[in-house]
Amino acid sequence: QSALTQPPSASGSPGQSVTISCTGTSSDVGGYKYVSWYQHHPGKAPKLMIYEVSERPSGVPDRFSGSKSGSTASLTVSGLQAEDEADYYCSSYTGNNNFVFGTGTKVTVL
């Protein structure tokens, strides 16, 4: 199974929005509702931000939202804040209890 494809980088000014794409196939992103997104600050443990395409865990700001169309999922961060600067990874269930992660996107707050 190949890694899901994400843009290497994305950026925005404080208060703006940024959207990150995550492209897979019908065998992963397109085939299941189990797409999740993780925020990763260097040296820390990744943090779950979105699960099941668009659900937010308790405590995650509603500035973070997820969606999916076909085999491409997206994460949108609205009202960018300095603390949102991090690496973001998508992940998808691929069937048979297997998982795959995305290539990662570095979000910079200008």
Next chain:
Amino acid sequence: QVQLQESGPGLVKPSETLSLTCTVSGYSISSGYCWGWIRQPPGKGLEWIGSIYHSGSTYYSPSLKSRVTISVDTSKNQFSLKLSSVTAADTAVYYCARAYFDWSLWGQGTLVTVSS
């Protein structure tokens, strides 16, 4: 509060076996969920290595399957990773984590360097 903590050698020689343990506190592994290992090589992205379920069933990444073994010790509330025949390409931060269909809880990670 459920916590996961990785432990094991930080340096492994090429061709040897990497062994890590994840100790879970605040929740009994045998009660449910999927427990897995994920790694991040320096400057690269996250890679799912494999998972073990509370039933004991294991599932591995196709690219690592021939070298990976994940096991569980319910008496110690731990699960472990063994990766054989390591090379420099296996140098990474290794995380243990808990999942349903998403990885909701992670350990802090441990750096394992493969070098002679």
